[in-house]
Amino acid sequence: MTAGKLRPYFLSHPTVVLTNSPLGRIVTHAELSIRMVKWTIELEEYDIEYKPRVAIKAQVLTYFLIEMVLPREEEIWRVVVDGASNLSGCGVGVVLIAPSGEKIKLARRIDSRVTNNEAEYEAVLAGLQASREVGASRVIIYSDSQLVAQQIRGTYEAKNKKMLKYLGLIAARV
Incomplete structure (x- = not known):
């Protein structure tokens, strides 16, 4: 349903799915799951690339949150x-x-x-x-x-x- 509603966006832009599960392997190899055949057929027309999610070090995430969530008082x-x-x-x-x-x-x-x-x-x-x-x-x-x-x-x-x-x-x- 989501793919149908977002069809113009999926067709005009490449999509990268970051995942820790073997979702990309399952979707791109339909023989691994018969139930996934319908989804595979519907999604194969889109430019979807599946990549493994890389680890984010906790300190980097903390710095990012500090930069984005806590604006300085003088910032306009x-x-x-x-x-x-x-x-x-x-x-x-x-x-x-x-x-x-x-x-x-x-x-x-x-x-x-x-x-x-x-x-x-x-x-x-x-x-x-x-x-x-x-x-x-x-x-x-x-x-x-x-x-x-x-x-x-x-x-x-x-x-x-x-x-x-x-x-x-x-x-x-x-």
Whole structure:
């Protein structure tokens, strides 16, 4: 089922499966397991390579966790947000840029119909939530919506009830 849903991704990219079990040997040699024949037939059209998982030294993993999970107080993350609404649907896009320059890209579809300004506010909220999840303590948010940016800064007054509600949600998360 997963292979069917992710078919465009599997067809356009080579896939490497790291495993400690002999899964690659079983899938590539159908005679080892009759029950695996169907899976083998379905998966053989994809460029899947099976490699043994190599050992990770515990200290290296610890250093990685320290670097990625514990940002320094002076580090500032940049969050680029954009929201859109049209006849085919509504959605938001967020790019988190770590102080080291690494990028994390997120996209989310909005289930309800919203205006472009509401979609821009949803993008800001999604960016704030994502930055909190990665542990960013300080962020600068970049938005292409002058209205939303100026309302958040307090330069423009929000008169619409929905915009006031969004401003309250943002203020609660800052």
